[in-house]
Amino acid sequence: MDAERIYTVELRNVTLGYGERVLFSGANLGFGWGEFTALVGRNGTGKSTLLRTIAGLAKPLHGEIVVDGEPVGGMTARELASRISFVSTDEVRITNLKVADVVALGRAPYTNWIGSLTAEDRQKVVESLSLVGMSAFAHKAMDTLSDGERQRVMIARALAQDTPIILLDEPTAFLDLPNRYDICLLLRELAHKQKKTIVFSTHDLNVALELCDTMAVIENGRFHYGPTVKLIEDGDIQRLFEGTAVLFDAETKTVKMK
């Protein structure tokens, strides 16, 4: 990894796990500006836990996570919320809840005690909705949307939060193929154009390999991180599928049946 890259999220000797179970230990890596990173690994390797820990929802067993040079552990919820936004797998399909209100909640770290929106806040909400192509849905209720539309709204909410870092936990999990590409293309564009650090976990290796600048692979409790091309050269992707029914074809950059 080049030393010149500015790391906005850094793991310093981080060990993650719950109870007796250690998911991975002594991990050191950093995600940088304007980077679109996929976090891949088999089920139960700790992708979700890692994202949740960076977002401040869980604590590492050991080591520390540093955002913008400051340890996450020492920040208040509000301080962290102005640096990192998080799109979780929690379903938000509440009756009567308007799309624009959900996106406006992204402004929560900046609004007053009752959440009144200033002209600037309103502007951000409008911009965010337009960036994800959901402007026409502003006054619709969340329970009337499709899974793909809801996911876009949750991403718009993260954009309205106006943070340099956006983390997404399996944002494409329930989406059809065109929607998966659409969402990932959208995220890549945001990372590159708005210079945001976007890290998302996924099982969709084909999409990730095609679209991501860098990848973080968790395999047998070890971390492999780097530019997508380099991970393929080093054989890190291939190793993910050892002893399974599928294999990775480095030529075509695709995963297929043996």
Next chain:
Amino acid sequence: MTAKRRNILAFAVVSVLILILFVADILFGSVSLSAADIWAAITGRADSAGDPTAYDTVRSIVTKFRLPKAAVALVAGAALSASGLQMQTLFRNPLAGPFVLGISSGASLGVALFLLGLPLLGTGAGGEIVRNLGMVGSAWVGSALIFLIIMAVSVRIKDIMVILILGMMIGSAATAFIEILQYFSPEGALKSFVVWSMASVGGVTAGQLGILLPVCGVGLLLSVLLIKPLNMLLLGENYARTMGLNVGITRGVIFLSTTLLAGTVTAFCGPVGFIGIAVPHVARMIFAEADHRVLMPATILLGAAVMLFCDIISQMPGHDIVLPVNTITAMLGIPVVVLVIVRNRKIF
């Protein structure tokens, strides 16, 4: 914009409705009074024969009974409804409420221990002030304890049905324990407890009103301060936390607010069911909103209106019988709850 205008109209209608119901609640009772009589009594006017004491009975009925009763109904309805809305959002459960989750039962158990348990130990309550403070204090402890149990379980178990069933089990356990207490209680203590458990907004004394109004005022103020945190919690705790909400403090304030609201009302009015669970849904149906900036004031106002209405019905205007108010709240509330279950729309 049209939705906003519609909501403003709805707020105006509900406010006027409260005013009408408040006046009606003072007019109707076992003795029906005319508005003219009441006006004469309040202004202290003499009757046509020039007797200044002619309206003394009316004045005494109005100031000692009807006015406090209407004020209690207003505040109790608002308090129970606001606590119900907070619980529904906190537990992300459309069927949560102080009665269903066993919070009211906890308060009842507290009051039972105070009214029945203490006499059994041979230390009856002293003066009225001690008695009032004892009742409200034991209701707070009882409801706080149950709320803590429900919260502790809900952190570990996310299944909303489990929380509901647990609440009902706790409620049944409290009821069973109260029945054992009743079985062993002397007649005097038993009578005062049974009268309490019939639930009435009319039995509240001036001294109790002096506790009920300010405490519920604080609880309702906290409900208003909780509007933004509750909106954030609508998206779930993970989202709320990553949007900068201190979930621990928020849970603490909700805990304090609901204990004060549900505990105090139960202490002085008895266990009133189905207001806390049903009124927030009525507010959702009328206002078609999930935003607590609309939903919280709407729920508070509708709760006040509904409770006044229930109290008027329970007085059976024109008859000299008075029904327990919780029978009326149940008959009005249960259809709403059933409708919510049958529609089975995902609210959270």
